[in-house]
Amino acid sequence: MNLTLLLFQGDGGGLFWAIAPFLLIFGIFYFLVILPQKRQRQQLQEMIANLKINDEVVTNGGVIGKIKEIKETSFIIHSADKSFLEIGKSAVVGKRAEEGK
Template identity: 35%
Template structure:
């Protein structure tokens, strides 16, 4: 009887461990890196939004970012709409 229970529980535990290490943990790491990137945004950073718009941050609040995309064009986005910071080489 105990062997049947162990034979049933062990595969479930192994399956959960595989899901955790292959799916859950990497997703948490990516989310943590994204949150760190959003918290580190500063005026003057060149960014790309999730829509693919390239611009430079000219104003930043807790939840909004204003991007300069051309000489006289400024667009306001949610801070979470920033996808990546472009590094100058």
Template identity: 40%
Template sequence: MNLLNVFLSLPPQAAEGGNPLLNFAPFILIIVVFYFFMIRPQMKRQKELRKYREALKKGDKVITTGGIYGKVSEVKDAHVIVEIADNVKVKMDKSAIVMDMTDVATNK
């Protein structure tokens, strides 16, 4: 008897049997894994960055999205003024601030 005939001769109850929820279990597991390993950590990082930007104050050393190192000289509602060199100040949006300098190790 051919193997194809064996599979085709299965009774309909055996082919349909089982809990339909078990058919979706792998998809549900994949969604849960994506949430805990990708979505949740990203949301946590965004929340921490938002809190950091709201807590900026004069004198904080920062790095911008463009890679410019500077020190905050003035803070407004939507923007900050960053001093990047002696008497050189740049006005930029708070969303352009990426991180503070306390995490960066000094190479001296």
């Protein structure tokens, strides 16, 4: 029997079964990669929105500093004795844990 006849035999459900593996792979990818990343990004945005003066933050460049002023799109942080830096809010990757706890 011809191979093409074997491939196209069926009751019309061939298209669904042809794309079912792709749908399954997308579903697994969504729940294992996209959804956790979305949650993590949302938690970081909430944390940045709740920062206040004198909170210690860590930037994506590794700079640790204490917030001295909050602007619309940036923070002024105090990182050393006489060092004040203006960093964008998007540069903050975390809040430094308090050492007493």
